Amino acid sequence: MAYIIHVAIIIMFYVMLSQSLTLTAGYSRLISLAHAGFFGIGAYTSAILSVNYGTSFLLSLALALIISAIIGVFVSVIALRSVDDYFIIITMGIQVIAFSIMNNWMQLTNGPLGISGIPSISILGIDLSNKISFLLLTLFFTLIVFFLLRNITKSPFCKILIGLSEDEIFTESLGKKVYLSKVISFTIGGMFAAVPGVLYAHYLSYIDPSSFTMNESIFILSIVIIGGMRNLLGSAIAACLLIIFPELLKFLGMSFDKAANIRQIIYGVFLVMIMFNNNLLSVSKNFKFLKIIIRRKEIRTK
Amino acid sequence: MLKVENISCGYGKKQVLYNVSVTVNTGEIALISGGNGSGKSTLLKCIYNIIPTWNGAVFLDDEYITGCNPSDLIRKGLIYIPQKDFCFENLTVDENLRIAGNIYKETFLNNRIQEVYETTGLQKLKKNKPFHLSGGEKKLLAFGMGLLHQPKIVLFDEPFAGVDSKTVEYLIDLFLIRLKKIKCTTLIVEHSSTIDNFFTTIIQLELGCLKNIKHI
Amino acid sequence: MNVVMTQLAFNILITFSIYLTISVSFMNIYCCAKFFNFTHAIIITISAYFVFTFSKQLNFPIWLSVLLSVTFSIILAVCLEQFIFKLLRKRNKNTFELLVASLGLYICFQNLISLIWGDDTKSITSENVNIGYSLLGAYITKIQVIIIFVTIALSIGTIILINKTNFGRKCKAIYSNEQLANIFGIDTNLIIIWSVIIGSGTSSIVGILMAYDIGMNPAFGFNLLLYSIVAMIIGGVGKMKGLIAGSLLLATAQHLGAYYTDSKWLDTITYIILILFLIWKPLGFSGIRIKKIEL
Numbered sequence: 001m002a003y004i005i006h007v008a009i010i011i012m013f014y015v016m017l018s019q020s021l022t023l024t025a026g027y028s029r030l031i032s033l034a035h036a037g038f039f040g041i042g043a044y045t046s047a048i049l050s051v052n053y054g055t056s057f058l059l060s061l062a063l064a065l066i067i068s069a070i071i072g073v074f075v076s077v078i079a080l081r082s083v084d085d086y087f088i089i090i091t092m093g094i095q096v097i098a099f100s101i102m103n104n105w106m107q108l109t110n111g112p113l114g115i116s117g118i119p120s121i122s123i124l125g126i127d128l129s130n131k132i133s134f135l136l137l138t139l140f141f142t143l144i145v146f147f148l149l150r151n152i153t154k155s156p157f158c159k160i161l162i163g164l165s166e167d168e169i170f171t172e173s174l175g176k177k178v179y180l181s182k183v184i185s186f187t188i189g190g191m192f193a194a195v196p197g198v199l200y201a202h203y204l205s206y207i208d209p210s211s212f213t214m215n216e217s218i219f220i221l222s223i224v225i226i227g228g229m230r231n232l233l234g235s236a237i238a239a240c241l242l243i244i245f246p247e248l249l250k251f252l253g254m255s256f257d258k259a260a261n262i263r264q265i266i267y268g269v270f271l272v273m274i275m276f277n278n279n280l281l282s283v284s285k286n287f288k289f290l291k292i293i294i295r296r297k298e299i300r301t302k
Numbered sequence: 303m304l305k306v307e308n309i310s311c312g313y314g315k316k317q318v319l320y321n322v323s324v325t326v327n328t329g330e331i332a333l334i335s336g337g338n339g340s341g342k343s344t345l346l347k348c349i350y351n352i353i354p355t356w357n358g359a360v361f362l363d364d365e366y367i368t369g370c371n372p373s374d375l376i377r378k379g380l381i382y383i384p385q386k387d388f389c390f391e392n393l394t395v396d397e398n399l400r401i402a403g404n405i406y407k408e409t410f411l412n413n414r415i416q417e418v419y420e421t422t423g424l425q426k427l428k429k430n431k432p433f434h435l436s437g438g439e440k441k442l443l444a445f446g447m448g449l450l451h452q453p454k455i456v457l458f459d460e461p462f463a464g465v466d467s468k469t470v471e472y473l474i475d476l477f478l479i480r481l482k483k484i485k486c487t488t489l490i491v492e493h494s495s496t497i498d499n500f501f502t503t504i505i506q507l508e509l510g511c512l513k514n515i516k517h518i
Numbered sequence: 519m520n521v522v523m524t525q526l527a528f529n530i531l532i533t534f535s536i537y538l539t540i541s542v543s544f545m546n547i548y549c550c551a552k553f554f555n556f557t558h559a560i561i562i563t564i565s566a567y568f569v570f571t572f573s574k575q576l577n578f579p580i581w582l583s584v585l586l587s588v589t590f591s592i593i594l595a596v597c598l599e600q601f602i603f604k605l606l607r608k609r610n611k612n613t614f615e616l617l618v619a620s621l622g623l624y625i626c627f628q629n630l631i632s633l634i635w636g637d638d639t640k641s642i643t644s645e646n647v648n649i650g651y652s653l654l655g656a657y658i659t660k661i662q663v664i665i666i667f668v669t670i671a672l673s674i675g676t677i678i679l680i681n682k683t684n685f686g687r688k689c690k691a692i693y694s695n696e697q698l699a700n701i702f703g704i705d706t707n708l709i710i711i712w713s714v715i716i717g718s719g720t721s722s723i724v725g726i727l728m729a730y731d732i733g734m735n736p737a738f739g740f741n742l743l744l745y746s747i748v749a750m751i752i753g754g755v756g757k758m759k760g761l762i763a764g765s766l767l768l769a770t771a772q773h774l775g776a777y778y779t780d781s782k783w784l785d786t787i788t789y790i791i792l793i794l795f796l797i798w799k800p801l802g803f804s805g806i807r808i809k810k811i812e813l
Contacts (some may be wrong), residue, residue: 031614081796088617089554089747090796096744098785218621225618261629268629269809271622275606275615315661373703382701390694393687401691404684405703447702 002260005131009203011243012142013196018235019149024189025221026229027158029165033217034075034091037098038190040212041068042197044102047115048209057121057202064194072190076183078129095217103207114208121202138199145192149232152188161185162230215264222267242267290292303327303350304455304487309358311348318344319357320510328454329485331478331500333492336507342491344384344459345507349489350375350382362455373405379454385463385491389432389442396428402447418446421476438469445477455487462492472501481482525656526773532662532731534769535669540746541753541761542676543717548635548755549693550706550713553616556743557598558721563739564627565591565722566729567635588722595718596711598623604707624740631736641733642726650680661730668727672720677758679716689713745772748792766789806807 018041025031045064049055055063079090102109109115120129121137152158163171164178172178201207223242227234246263304326312318319341326332331437334342347353351369360368362378390398399418403411419425422442432440441461448456462470463466478500481488490501506514544558565587570582602623608617650659680686688709691699696706725739745768753764768788775787 001761039659048695077798086751086796088753089744090793092744093748093792097789104780104782104786215625218625222622234582258633261633263692265626265633268622268625271625272602272619275619275622350701352701371703371705372701373705376703382697384701387695387698389689390698392690392694396688397690400684401687401699401704402702404688 002131005135007148007243007247009131009135009138011240012138013200014147014220014223014243015194015236016142016196018239019146019232020189020192020195021220021237022227022230022232023149023152023158023161023192024186025224026231026235027153027160027165028185030076030079030186031088031202031221032079032091032096032184032186032189033088033214033221034094034156034211035189036214036216037095037218038072038193039197039216039220040098040102040202040209041071041190042194043201043207043212044109044115044197045194046198047118047201048108050119050202051117052113054119057123057198061195064198065191068190068194069187072187073183075190076186079186080179080182081162092217095214098300099209099213102212102258105130109209110211112191114206115201118201118205118207120205134203138203141199145195146232146236149192153230154233157181157184170222184276187274219264222271226267226270242270303361303363305361306345306349306363307359307361309345309348309355309360311353311358313344313353317356318510319348322507322510322512323358324505324512324515326487326489326503326505328487330502331346331482331488331490332492332503332505333501334505335492336513339509340507341457341510342507344510346382346489346491350380350457352382365465376451376453376494380457381448381451381455382457383444383448383461385459385461389440389447391432392431394431395424395435398432398443399433399447399450403450405410414450414452418450421449421480422446437465438472441465441469441473442476445473448459449477449481452485453486454505456481456489458488458490458492460491460493474509521655522777524654526777528653528656528658528662530766530769530773532665533772534765535666535673536722536724536728536742537746537749537765537769538673538743538761539669539676540721540757541750541765542673544743544746544751545755545761546676546680546689546713547710547717550689550710551599551603551616552693552696553613554620554747555603556617556620556740557595557627558717559739559743560624560627561591561595561718561739562721562725562728562742563631563736564594566597566642566738567631567640569726569729570635570640570725570734573642584723584726586626587726588719589723591722592715592718595714599711599714604710625736628736628740635736637736639733640729642729659731661727665727665731666669669724672723676716676720680758685709745788748788751792752795 017035021032021035024035042064045067046057048061049060049063050057055168075091075094079087079094103112105111120127123135124135124295160171160176160178160181163174163176164181168178181218198213223238224235226239226242227236246259248268249262250259306322306324308321308323310317310319310321318339322341322345324345334345344353346393348355351372355368359366359369365378367375367378367380375381376391390401393401396415399415402413403414406414419428421446422445424439424442424446427435427439432443435443445461462473478488502518504514504516504518505512506516540558540562544555547555547558568587568590569583572586573580574579578586602619603616606619650657650662680689688699688704691704692706692709700706725734725742728734728738728742746765749764749768750761751764752767753760753762768791771791772784772788776784779787
């Protein structure tokens with residue numbers, strides 16, 4: 001039972017991560033491989049603050065959001081100096097730099113040894129250390145992130161993002177501020193990625209740089225792609241799928257390291273497969289298909 | 303003789319040509335006219351297999367050539383000269399001509415290129431890239447690249463787009479009159495009316511359908 | 519001080535020649551196939567592991583191991599191109615989707631390598647670490663000398679191939695205007711396959727040599743490729759001379775940076791240089807706008 005709760009919590013982390021990247025990479029087509037970096041920024045900010053200065057959860061969450069916002073603006077301003085294909089390379093570079101700082105700046109982050117002893121969360125005096133309450137807390141944040149993102153994606157701002165991802169010059173000619181919109185969407189994506197970071201740090205009470213590697217970024221991007229790029233629910237479903245599926249393999253008695261490799265092979269295969277057929281996992285497309293079938297049946301019965 | 307039978311094609315899901323059938327006899331100089339979006343360029347591209355046809359067939363001297371690959375089409379005497387992007391911007395004039403004739407053996411190609419230089423006078427520019435050429439000189443290059451093959455049928459896609467009338471006259475003198483003399487079948491998609499008295503046949507397309515063929 | 523400078527110079531020369539070779543082969547494929555193909559990293563890595571298997575586990579002689587390894591690597595690269603990328607291209611997939619597919623394939627293969635051979639750093643030779651020859655006061659090992667000569671020969675060979683031969687002209691033509699190249703009878707697919715053969719042959723040799731020098735782990739090809747891409751971007755895509763400048767700059771900066779700070783900051787230095795370059799000179803050394811959409 002505890003295991004299932006653990007898997008559920010992990011899934012929710014990835015749902016938040018992938019949905020935040022859906023805004024940046026899906027809607028604005030700013031394909032970023034720096035997302036694990038923002039995840040890490042959230043985790044490390046909260047860890048450092050709570051271990052060294054004893055800040056409360058809400059305060060460290062707020063500070064993590066602010067710091068990731070600043071870094072998000074900084075990164076996007078730099079990365080947007082390049083053209084299409086090269087944007088992704090720049091974000092790769094940012095990811096590598098972020099990892100490097102986490103791994104090498106001993107004074108700040110303790111390097112590869114990581115930070116341990118991160119206290120469990122207590123909000124307004126209520127202690128939330130047991131698994132079920134953590135699950136509910138994570139669920140709460142997941143829903144908030146989802147609803148906020150959903151409202152953003154339905155807003156006029158998002159229409160600008162879609163416009164500029166299709167035809168930048170045209171959107172600019174309509175008077176919409178293309179550059180500013182890109183910066184904002186990237187930053188918001190990064191901020192929302194810091195949220196699960198903070199939760200992750202307090203959940204495991206120990207973090208080290210190995211959770212925030214390039215491979216992690218690629219994994220998060222894969223979830224977004226498999227989920228259908230501009231599809232929040234699709235990302236959520238893809239996250240569930242890509243986490244549960246390999247976990248099942250553990251029940252086949254595979255050793256831990258091998259399971260990690262096989263998990264990655266599976267999602268690599270998924271990634272390639274989805275390139276051949278975009279609509280494998282799209283909820284809305286499947287939904288529409290069902291609607292068409294239902295309507296046809298209705299017409300026939302009439 | 304070029305025969306097009308019931309060609310339908312389009313881009314992606316959008317259909318542009320609807321069952322177009324046209325016959326152009328050897329030596330004719332045909333103008334393909336029509337409004338924007340009537341499918342003129344598409345027709346040429348279909349004949350040359352740049353866009354796959356959805357159905358229908360293309361015959362060259364009663365030989366089925368639909369879906370043939372370009373090197374075979376060139377060997378059969380067909381060539382297409384596009385409307386824009388008609389030369390390689392990162393290659394010199396000489397290299398452009400060599401690429402245009404890449405299916406030939408080198409010695410043979412050298413002779414052909416020499417002939418093109420003599421006709422067009424581009425010899426002095428041979429080490430320049432198209433960036434350094436004027437619009438008219440680029441057109442000379444484009445025509446040179448096409449006519450290098452000494453084709454039997456030439457498909458011109460808006461050859462005089464964006465060219466001033468004096469250069470148009472020059473180009474007509476240099477190429478089209480020559481083609482007419484050797485009885486080369488020519489299909490020209492064009493808007494401008496400067497060369498109206500030049501054609502033997504006028505093919506009118508409207509919204510992807512054949513409206514009219516007029517033989518003069 | 520002089521000895522240190524000489525040693526640095528040697529190290530820079532070795533790194534420069536490696537980056538140059540990889541970036542030349544990568545750029546050739548990129549110009550023909552029009553997308554960043556991360557499976558190139560697999561070829562570098564797996565060729566080293568093939569040699570390991572053939573020479574250490576099957577005890578073949580070295581020359582045979584290398585030959586077989588390069589052959590198999592080329593076959594793998596061509597198969598990936600024919601059976602995956604060609605099919606994706608037929609469905610009119612844009613460059614992003616090809617890039618993602620190549621990334622997915624990379625992940626599959628890297629983890630396969632981890633599964634089969636393990637994650638640890640392996641070495642091909644069983645010789646003890648030797649200091650090497652002494653030259654002008656600094657040390658250079660036999661394999662490092664071989665690396666310099668072979669990689670520079672490969673780079674020069676590829677550059678001559680692209681600039682002076684018919685094949686190279688066709689590559690440039692496809693890069694410039696694919697439709698026009700097709701009109702004149704150039705078969706894009708065939709050219710891509712040949713550039714893949716040449717590119718993967720070259721990079722598999724580099725991978726094998728590097729494994730001889732510093733050993734191999736499942737990710738070393740990817741790291742090497744990323745550095746070469748950085749060199750390519752700094753140098754400006756599309757110009758061979760830019761690659762020489764970019765590789766030299768990157769190699770120099772990396773070694774100087776590692777000397778003055780610490781080698782653990784190598785990655786950071788590399789990407790900070792890339793970022794600085796993009797801020798200061800967004801078009802790379804050559805100043806040519808990377809063609810995307812032209813009005």
